[in-house]
Amino acid sequence: MIRRYGLAVVAVVAMACVTTPASGRSQLNFLSVAQEIALGRESDQQIRADMSVYDDAGWQASVTRVGIVMAKQSHHPNPPWSFVVVDASAVNACALPGGFIYVTRGIVPFLQSEAELANVLGHEIAHVTALHGASAYSKQQLTGLGLGVGRILAPEKYGGVFGGLEVAMSLTLLKHGRDADRGADRLGVGYASSSGWCPAGMVGLLSTLGRLSEVLELSRGVPNFLTTHLLPEDRIAAVKDLVTAAQGPGAQTVNAAEFSGRLPGVVWGDSREQGIVRGCEFVHPILRIALRFPDGWEISNGASQVTAQPDGEAQAAVVLRVVPNASGGLAQVARTQMTAAKFTEVSGGETTINGLCAYVGTYRGEQEVVRAAFIAAGSTTSLVAGVAAAQAFGRAQGTFANTIESFRTMPQAEADQIQxxxxxxxxxxxxxxxxxxxxxxxxxxxxxxxxxxxxxxxxxxxxxxxxxxxxxxxx
Ligand SMILES: [Zn+2]
Known part of the structure; x- marks a missing residue:
């Protein structure tokens, strides 16, 4: 997500080692039910603000419908239960204490049926009813890693590419232990089955996740399922036995054809809100900004910034990010940001880039040299920075200059056409x-x-x- 040359934000998240006790329950759970709900509610607001809710009433409604039916069959039928599809391309689902459950829009196209959706939700419901999340929270408190860690580092206004860092971090912190995930599979299959969905959906789902683990890049933005859940292969065999046991005499819904029929139109990959990579250009139709990265460089649209690097070479990178809470003149913003990132100005001055006010400077760090442009576009300040190892800067300088010069705002008509x-x-x-x-x-x-x-x-x-x-x- 954030590569070596992530400039202003280098957040080191010590992964709390979440070793669930063999009992699988609450040894470290210091939270009362009311505290759990309050914690969940607070984080829910944060997630909705930072990652944003996927704008599709139909899918929100169907996920909620399936989720609520199962929550009512769970060990904690009482509200609040909430089910939300968040606007993230990662393939994941997660649960917060108190009954706040999220699936990414990225997982939806991989589900083969409503039964698979039910089993995803059942698994997450189980994390709540078994208090796995609350236990992880308590551990965070123990280790001093509250959810507020990233708050001051990440911009607040935009989801997707320019936000979501802290959410990504918190989701990672909610990584479940081995026993917790096996337990959630067991309970989840039970919830799906007792609510009328085919428990075999869990097998299909885990097989898909297993296949994906071989091809998906796991480092993008929001962490994928595998970084927050136990590896699917390890779970499939255990789940197969559970499924056989859970298959009762009643009717069990699969709904594959109907489910697939509703998929067309679901956003795939980057959304307009996250900004979109098209060829070597990154375009953000909501912020109405665009930047052309060097030809052939690999562009990665991460949670907090867009990064481009030449293939197979770690000596140089260009990053684009929105500067959070930029106040004062551009010169002051540049000074504040670069000082905070431990870079010293070698030279710099105010200029314009495609008609936009900018402060462009060269900065020296411990081992790197940076050509950085702070550019005011509308109500946001963007940072375009070319970073290179000191000995490689001379060679990269021209490329950095061209990239910075390509920064532009786009007319509304152009922005409207980006889909x-x-x-x-x-x-x-x-x-x-x-x-x-x-x-x-x-x-x-x-x-x-x-x-x-x-x-x-x-x-x-x-x-x-x-x-x-x-x-x-x-x-
Ligand atoms: Zn899990």
């Missing part, structure tokens, strides 16, 4: 492969392996002719 990738549907023709299907109609939006997994298959298989599959499209 995210979305899930679409496609009927397979003879000769189609996962590779050919991934190559169009939105090239490079999804790799063939991920596309196959989204369709419950592996990339080595051949998509079945005439079957309707999920694809990624540009609307």
């Amino acid at each position: 995210p990738f979305r899930v679409g549907q496609y009927t397979v023709w003879s000769g189609d492969t996962w590779t050919s299907t991934a190559a169009s109609p939105a090239p490079r939006a999804v790799d063939p392996a991920t596309l196959a997994i989204m369709n419950g298959a592996t990339v080595a298989s051949t998509p079945l002719v005439s079957v309707r599959i999920r694809v990624v499209i540009v609307v």
